[in-house]
Each structure stands twice: as structure tokens, then as C-alpha cells.
Amino acid sequence: MEKIFKVSNFNLSYGTNHVLKDVNIDIYKNKVTAFIGPSGCGKSTLLRCFNRMNDLIDNCIMVGSIDYQGGDVNNINAMELRTKVGMVFQNPNPFPMSIYDNIAYGPRCQGIKSKSLLNKIVVDALKKAALYDEVSGRMKENALSLSGGQQQRLCIARCIAMEPEVILMDEPTSALDPIATLKIEELIDKLKEDYTIIIVTHNMQQAARISDYTAFFMLGEIVEYNETTELFKNPQNKKTEDYITGRFG
Amino acid sequence: MRKIKEILLNAITYLFSGFEVLVLGAILVYIFSNGFSSLSLELLTGNYYEKVETLEYTRQETIKDYLNPGLDDSYFSSKWGISFIDTENKAGEKIVMINYVDEYSPLLSMTNSSTKEYASLVEKQVITKVILEDLDGNMYLGFAKNGADSIAEAFDKGDIITNLVVTTSGGGIRGSLLTTLYLILLTLLIALPLGVGAAIYLTQYAPKNKITSIMQSMIDMTSGIPSIIFGLVGAIVFIPFMNNLIGSDGGSIASGALTLAIMLLPIIIRTTEEAINVIPTTYRNASLALGASSTQTTFKVILPNALGGILTSVLLSIGRIIGESAALIYAVGTAIKDTAIINQKSTSLAVHIWSLMSGESPNFELSCAISIVILVIVLVLSIITKLVAKKLNKFEVE
Numbered sequence: 290m291e292k293i294f295k296v297s298n299f300n301l302s303y304g305t306n307h308v309l310k311d312v313n314i315d316i317y318k319n320k321v322t323a324f325i326g327p328s329g330c331g332k333s334t335l336l337r338c339f340n341r342m343n344d345l346i347d348n349c350i351m352v353g354s355i356d357y358q359g360g361d362v363n364n365i366n367a368m369e370l371r372t373k374v375g376m377v378f379q380n381p382n383p384f385p386m387s388i389y390d391n392i393a394y395g396p397r398c399q400g401i402k403s404k405s406l407l408n409k410i411v412v413d414a415l416k417k418a419a420l421y422d423e424v425s426g427r428m429k430e431n432a433l434s435l436s437g438g439q440q441q442r443l444c445i446a447r448c449i450a451m452e453p454e455v456i457l458m459d460e461p462t463s464a465l466d467p468i469a470t471l472k473i474e475e476l477i478d479k480l481k482e483d484y485t486i487i488i489v490t491h492n493m494q495q496a497a498r499i500s501d502y503t504a505f506f507m508l509g510e511i512v513e514y515n516e517t518t519e520l521f522k523n524p525q526n527k528k529t530e531d532y533i534t535g536r537f538g
Numbered sequence: 539m540r541k542i543k544e545i546l547l548n549a550i551t552y553l554f555s556g557f558e559v560l561v562l563g564a565i566l567v568y569i570f571s572n573g574f575s576s577l578s579l580e581l582l583t584g585n586y587y588e589k590v591e592t593l594e595y596t597r598q599e600t601i602k603d604y605l606n607p608g609l610d611d612s613y614f615s616s617k618w619g620i621s622f623i624d625t626e627n628k629a630g631e632k633i634v635m636i637n638y639v640d641e642y643s644p645l646l647s648m649t650n651s652s653t654k655e656y657a658s659l660v661e662k663q664v665i666t667k668v669i670l671e672d673l674d675g676n677m678y679l680g681f682a683k684n685g686a687d688s689i690a691e692a693f694d695k696g697d698i699i700t701n702l703v704v705t706t707s708g709g710g711i712r713g714s715l716l717t718t719l720y721l722i723l724l725t726l727l728i729a730l731p732l733g734v735g736a737a738i739y740l741t742q743y744a745p746k747n748k749i750t751s752i753m754q755s756m757i758d759m760t761s762g763i764p765s766i767i768f769g770l771v772g773a774i775v776f777i778p779f780m781n782n783l784i785g786s787d788g789g790s791i792a793s794g795a796l797t798l799a800i801m802l803l804p805i806i807i808r809t810t811e812e813a814i815n816v817i818p819t820t821y822r823n824a825s826l827a828l829g830a831s832s833t834q835t836t837f838k839v840i841l842p843n844a845l846g847g848i849l850t851s852v853l854l855s856i857g858r859i860i861g862e863s864a865a866l867i868y869a870v871g872t873a874i875k876d877t878a879i880i881n882q883k884s885t886s887l888a889v890h891i892w893s894l895m896s897g898e899s900p901n902f903e904l905s906c907a908i909s910i911v912i913l914v915i916v917l918v919l920s921i922i923t924k925l926v927a928k929k930l931n932k933f934e935v936e
Binding site for chain 1: 821823830834838
């Protein structure tokens with residue numbers, strides 16, 4: 290199976306706080322990989338390493354390598370990397386502009402000016418994010434007027450408009466109600482045909498429902514990484530078993 | 539016992555706040571009672587300086603009787619269709635003022651003796667002296683010190699006006715109003731790009747180290763410097779600079795605008811910084827995660843959302859410019875002008891008041907009238923500021 294990310298002997302610390310310890314993990318292409326684990330275990334931190342968002346944090350020291358399709362991410366221009374590796378955040382964060390402008394924002398930053406091309410990109414992205422039917426008549430409306438779930442799907446559409454290869458999702462449903470969450474999960478299931486998805490979640494049922502692979506993190510280490518069905522059925526490690534059966538965490 | 543104490547404390551707070559309201563009210567009442575009567579459109583558009591002109595009228599062709607409008611206390615010359623009244627000027631001197639000119643009067647088409655240009659007598663002009671001749675060459679003289687009746691009499695006897703000294707009324711503030719406007723425009727043109735740029739640098743790009751924090755505290759300090767010191771800087775640095783650059787002689791509106799720009803930078807930087815800092819960092823992250831550069835993020839996401847704060851800073855700055863006097867006394871000068879020219883001395887409204895009050899005979903009425911103008915502008919600005927802030931500062935309450 291084709292690997293899109295290869296993390297080897299990766300260590301990260303914020304100042305003196307050692308957050309990730311000797312992490313080794315391979316991410317497979319066109320699969321959904323879920324990161325689970327208790328709060329503060331470093332799963333979100335590792336996610337942000339894939340598109341170098343940690344570069345923005347002062348005092349962040351990284352040792353080891355993360356390869357993206359065979360090349361070290363640090364050798365790729367960060368802006369270029371982020372067009373290939375998109376990200377959806379925990380809280381829906383559309384820009385305070387129109388729905389259309391939100392989605393056209395990324396392509397415009399890449400220098401696309403042609404109106405017809407932008408229209409096509411926006412419509413395609415909205416269709417792929419299963420939002421087109423809901424907003425087709427009100428593209429000029431402010432994105433903040435949408436509901437929370439719609440806003441999050443708009444953020445996913447905004448990400449898709451960049452034609453990325455990987456979509457990173459940092460607890461994308463933790464601020465949403467169960468119905469909106471269900472819609473996002475259905476969307477993820479559909480999107481994995483075209484994209485590689487890495488999702489951080491606190492919700493173990495969610496990981497079990499939507500992911501192909503699951504990594505269990507604890508205290509900055511990957512305790513166990515396996516196919517999701519295997520990990521949930523026959524956890525190899527005692528800690529994993531305790532966590533997924535709800536004995537702690 | 540406790541009740542008495544509470545009543546006492548409450549009484550003291552009521553007393554003090556009541557006192558403050560009373561003082562503010564008294565100031566307003568004083569300014570309005572003194573200045574309101576001088577307030578008019580002429581005040582805003584008129585010249586400050588009186589202009590003395592000598593006019594003549596060679597020969598009246600058709601003599602006819604003009605209808606007396608019958609104004610109170612007036613003396614009418616039916617031969618010329620003009621009416622005069624005895625009155626006093628602001629300095630309390632007796633003057634003779636024109637209070638009516640017939641619409642067909644020949645006095646509407648006179649000649650300026652020195653420039654030979656067309657001139658006409660209008661209402662509210664002040665006449666000091668008139669010499670007329672009749673067709674036989676007899677001279678008739680009328681002087682203002684002898685009263686309006688003597689002037690009307692001289693007019694009725696003569697047929698040719700050989701010498702008429704007339705004064706147009708002064709006391710307008712057009713020059714200072716224009717200068718204030720110029721100062722606002724020029725100052726903002728200089729200070730706004732500098733201030734917004736500095737704020738962007740400090741919030742978006744500056745490393746969080748000692749140098750940055752020293753810069754921050756220096757900006758805060760600058761806003762506490764008395765404005766007269768800025769005026770001094772303007773006089774020492776900007777006046778020679780502008781003299782060399784645009785060939786001004788001494789203080790000028792340009793050097794004043796530079797001085798004010800430096801003075802206003804801290805306000806603009808601080809207000810813009812605050813506006814940028816309340817923008818959620820998630821916007822910035824979202825933009826960067828979409829592959830936008832930090833410059834694109836700044837200009838497409840950060841600045842549009844900070845617009846409310848920037849506008850607020852503009853309005854605050856305009857308020858400061860209108861109210862500023864000390865800095866401008868040195869940097870622009872105190873010579874009241876009737877026009878505003880960028881490379882010449884002039885006065886803003888506030889300095890106009892200073893000039894009026896620092897002479898030998900302070901002019902309270904005009905000063906109070908200008909104060910009302912300033913107060914009204916500031917009031918309007920503060921209302922606009924509140925409305926704009928309400929409309930554009932989306933992130934204030936979150």
C-alpha cells in the first residue's frame with residue numbers, strides 16, 4: 290500500500306515541554322487515519338506537523354523527519370505544502386465574508402483571477418462538501434450566517450477548493466450537534482475516495498465508525514497503531530484496551 | 539449609625555458629581571451666551587480682515603426718486619436709493635453702516651479708484667467718508683463722525699461721487715476653517731499609512747523580544763508628551779526641513795501637518811493594534827492553512843477586519859487636530875489668514891482663538907463663536923465614532 294506520510298524517530302518539544310517522543314508512523318494514501326488518545330497526548334501536535342502549522346509557534350523544537358511522498362516536509366516550501374495538505378480546525382472558522390469569497394479565497398491567493406474558473410472551483414468544492422444544495426441560492430451571503438454544521442462543511446469545501454491530496458481534521462465535530470456530526474462523518478466517508486484523511490478525535494465511536502487505521506496516543510508516544518477493526522477488537526497493548534473499554538481517559 | 543454614614547457618603551458623591559455637571563454646564567452656557575449672537579454663515583465664510591476701498595461714480599445720468607423703504611432710525615437718500623444707520627462696531631466705536639440699497643440704484647455699478655475695477659455698495663458695508671460734487675462743481679462732504687444724517691444729506695445734494703471710503707466687514711473665520719481642513723487632510727495623509735504600517739509590523743511580524751517591548755513602551759510614552767514639545771520639535775526640525783523642501787518662509791501648514799502627524803502616530807498605532815489583536819487567531823490560521831502567504835493573510839483577512847478600529851483612530855485623530863493649539867503655535871504660526879496656502883503661515887481654529895485672546899483687546903464674542911464651531915465639530919465626530927465603532931467592530935463582544 291502506498292504511503293503518503295512517513296514519520297520516523299520524530300521528537301517535538303515546546304521549550305522544555307517534551308510533547309512528542311520518538312514517534313514512528315506511516316500514513317496510507319486514500320485511507321482515513323484516526324488519532325485517538327487522552328487530552329494533551331500530542332495527537333493534535335503531530336497533526337499540525339504534517340502541514341507545518343507548528344512553524345508559527347515560538348520555541349517549537351523538532352528533531353527527526355516527516356517525509357511527504359518521499360521528501361522531507363521541511364524541504365518543501367510551507368505555503369506549497371499547505372496547498373497539498375489542507376486543514377480543518379476544531380471550531381468552524383469561516384472568514385467574515387461571503388460564502389463564495391470564502392471558498393474562492395485559497396484559489397485567489399494562488400493567483401487565479403478568471404471568473405469562470407473560480408465559479409467552477411467554488412461550485413465543485415461545494416458539491417463535494419455536500420453543501421451546494423443548501424447554499425446555491427445565497428452565495429453572496431455572509432458565511433457567518435450559516436449554522437455551525439454548515440460552517441464546518443464550508444471549511445471543508447474551502448479546503449477542497451485547493452485540490453489537496455491530504456485533509457487534516459483537528460476534532461472537526463467536537464463543536465457540533467449529533468446530526469451535523471453525522472453529516473460530516475458521511476462526508477468523510479465519501480471524501481476518502483479522492484483524499485487521504487487524518488482525523489484527530491476524542492470520540493472513540495467516531496474513530497471506529499469512519500477510520501481505516503487508528504493510532505492510540507498516550508503521553509506523547511504512539512502506544513498502538515493498527516487497522517481500526519483490529520485495534521478495537523484485539524488491542525495488543527493493555528493501555529489501549531483500558532482506554533477503548535473506558536477504564537480511564 | 540451605619541445608615542447615617544451611608545447617607546453621608548451618598549450625599550458626598552451626589553454633591554461632587556452635581557458640582558461637575560454644574561461646572562460643565564456653566565462653561566457651555568458661557569460660551570453659547572457670548573458666541574451665539576456672532577454665529578452666522580458669514581462668520582464661517584467671511585474674511586477675517588476688514589477691507590478698505592475707495593470708490594467713485596462719475597456721473598448720474600438719470601435722476602429719479604427712489605422709494606424710501608422706511609427703515610427705523612435710518613437716513614434715506616431718495617436721489618441715490620440708499621439708506622444709512624448709526625451704529626457701533628465690536629470695539630464700541632461709532633460707525634455709519636449701509637442698511638439698504640435699492641435694486642436699481644446707480645451705486646451698484648461704481649468703480650474702484652485705484653484698480654479701476656467694477657465695484658458696488660452692499661448692505662452691512664461701513665462708510666467712513668464721502669465727497670460729492672454737483673454739476674456746478676460745488677463740493678459736499680459727509681463724515682461718519684457727524685452721523686448718518688450728514689452722509690445722507692451729502693448724497694442728496696451731489697451728482698458725482700469723487701471719493702467714497704467704504705469698509706467691508708471682517709471677523710470671519712474662513713481662512714482658519716480652511717487651514718484646519720488642510721491640516722486634517724495632510725496630517726492623515728502622512729500619519730495614517732505610517733501608523734497602520736507600524737501597527738501591522740508590531741502585531742504581525744515583530745519578534746517578541748526586548749526591542750519590540752521597548753518600542754511598544756516608547757510609543758506609549760510618546761502619547762504622554764505635552765504637545766508644546768512637539769511644537770518645539772516642529773519648529774526646530776520640520777520648519778527648516780519644509781523651508782528647504784517647498785520653499786516656505788518660516789512656519790507653514792506643511793510643517794504643522796508633519797508635526798501633528800508625529801503627534802498622532804501613537805493614537806493611530808495603538809488603536810489599530812487593538813483592532814488587530816481582537817481579530818480571532820483562527821482567521822489567521824485558516825488563511826495560512828490554505829497556503830496563503832503571511833502578506834496575503836495580512837491584507838486580505840487582517841486589515842479588512844481591522845477597518846473599524848482604523849476608522850475610529852482616524853476620527854479620534856481629527857478630533858485631536860481640531861483641538862490642538864500649543865503644537866501649532868510654533869509649527870505653523872499665529873498669523874490669521876483669509877486663505878490657506880500649504881507653504882505659508884496660517885492658523886487653525888484653535889490657534890485663531892489663541893491669536894484673538896492674546897492681543898491687547900481680546901475678542902470674547904468671536905472666540906466664543908469659534909468655540910461653538912469647534913464644539914459642534916467634535917460632538918458630530920464623537921457621534922460618528924460611536925456609530926462606526928458599533929457597526930464595524932464585530933469582535934468587541936465575543
